[in-house]
Amino acid sequence: MKKKRLKISRLVPPGFDYGPELKALCWIVGGALVLSLFWFTDLREARRALFDRYxxxxxxxxxxxxxxxxxMVWPYMSGFAVAALWALSFVGVHYQYHHRVSKSIYTMKRLPNRLELHLRCWTLPLSCFAAILLAGFLLLLIYYAVYLLVTPAENLAPDQWKKLxxxxx
Amino acid sequence: MIELKQVCKSYGHKRAVKNVDLKLPQGEIIGLFGENGAGKTTLMKAILGFIRYEGTITLDGAPITTKNIARISFATSEHSFFPDLTARGHAEFYREHFPRFSEKRFYGLIEFFDLPMGKPLRGFSTGQKNQFEVILALSQGADYILMDEPFAGNDVFNREDFYKVLLGILEPHETVLLSTHLIEEVSGFIGRAILIREGSIVGDVTMEELEEQGTDLMTYIKNTYHYRPDRVSKALQDMTGEEG
Structure with a gap:
């Protein structure tokens, strides 16, 4: 576990405590996941509308x-878009860190590796951004499979994938 | 040698540095003196490439780029350490990025000043922060060590310790450019004094030259700045109406 933390610490500004950042992100992604589950109630209603009781x-x-x-699904997946954008906003926090309390930006600008500053500011937010989008997309595929599974073929409108x-x- | 040719820098309409020509050879301890806003910090930032400027600045004839920037270190009263990183963490970071980082010097100075190794820098006192800032600059393995008011906030005993340590540990190839207001304190160990006023170099003299002239640094600075010794008594007389 310690080794893992050490590795992540090389992807953020030196000394930066990324724990609260990741924790907040986990909560937001969790919220997005819970929000997406409400899609099933919508799915049930939409499916019910295909039948009447006689x-x-x-x-x-x-x-x-x-x-x-x-x-139908988009409003329920928007939480992932919000979470991804939230993750990306950490880039600003990471750059800001180099101006907080001291001017560690001077040290970063003096490094023989000029990319170090940008790598440490962008890598984690960009990785989280990509991971959240990927997770959202995978979930979307699962929901799509469920949608196809519960919808009778004769009630299915054409070009669903294209419309998505x-x-x- | 660091060489500045016709270096100019403006902030809007204000010219912070004007046509500065300067040579900083290896192996010298140089004092850079001037009032607040004279252009000392701007000059150092230009050397380090933190700001855009007109003119040329070279290090041994080559422009200062990522290839040779590690030969210059910087200690500033604004501080450039990472506030949430420990002293040990800084050593690891510097070792990784500066190939000539001297652990021996770093740990030696940390021990001398009795600084905690495992505490994040934000928890240090102002004096300790200044000490650590200078320790990093001295340990980087640089040939040119730029120090911008590094002792602001340190008590006199602390500063004296530093001067002694500085003189004791510097190697012949190391150059220190020290910007400070503490003229009398540093006059005993600098070899050359550069005076800057309103962005221009108004004085550049070695201590040997001053000795030959039979004068001291403070007198030289006062003469260069056309300091009027009677200005205090005149001002008091004007304010109180009493004869001086």
Whole structure:
């Protein structure tokens, strides 16, 4: 565990306590995950709208179309976008660290390796940014699979994947 | 040798440094004197490449870049250490980035000044912070050590210790450019004095030259700055109406 911390410490400004930063990020990602789970209630409602009940028996409504996946899921995945942007905002905090209490920016600017300053300010936020986006995307794939699984083929609107990308982009 | 040719720096309309020509050879202890805002810090920052300037600054004929920047170290009253890093952490960081970092000198000076190794720098007293700042500059393994008011906030005993240590540990190839207001304190061990006023070099003299002239550094500085000894008594007379 100590070795792991030591490695991360080389990716942040010297002496910078990245613990609270990562902790806050974990909470935000956790919140984003919980928010995304509420999509299932929406999915259930959308699926229910494809049927009506006749004499106690569910029967498909002819011509009913399931709501588009992209439009339905996007509000519930926005937490990941917020978390990713939050992670990226740490870049500013890392640069600011070099002006706090002392002017350690002078030392960083004097290093034979001029990239060191930028590596230590960008690496962790950018890694977290990428990891959160990847996690969000993987979750999106899982939700998409669930969507396809629970939606009868005859109720599925065409070009769902394409529509999803148009919502994302 | 660090050589400055026609170096100028302006902040908006204010010219902080004007046409400075200067040579800083290896193996000298040089005092840089001037009032607040005279351009001492700006000159050092220009040498280190922290600010853009006009003119040229070279180190042994080559521009100062990432290839030779490790030959120059810097201690400043603003401090340039990492506040949340321990002394030990600084040693590791410097060892990694400055190939000539002297652990022997670093740990020797840490022990001499009795500084804690495992405490983050933000927890040090002002005097300890200054000491550590200078220790880093002296241990980097640089040929040119630039010090900008490094003893601001240190008591006189502390400073005296430092002067002694400085004289004792410096090697013949090491040059110190020391900016300070403590003229009388440093006059005993500097070999050359450079006077800067309103961004221009107004005096550059070796202590040998002063000795030959039969004068001392303080007198030389007062003469160069056209200091009027009667200005205090005149001002008091004007304010109180009493004859001096």
């Amino acid at each position: 004499l106690g028996v569910l029967r498909p409504i002819p011509g009913a179309v399931m709501r588009d996946f992209g439009k 990308w148009s919502v994302i982009l």
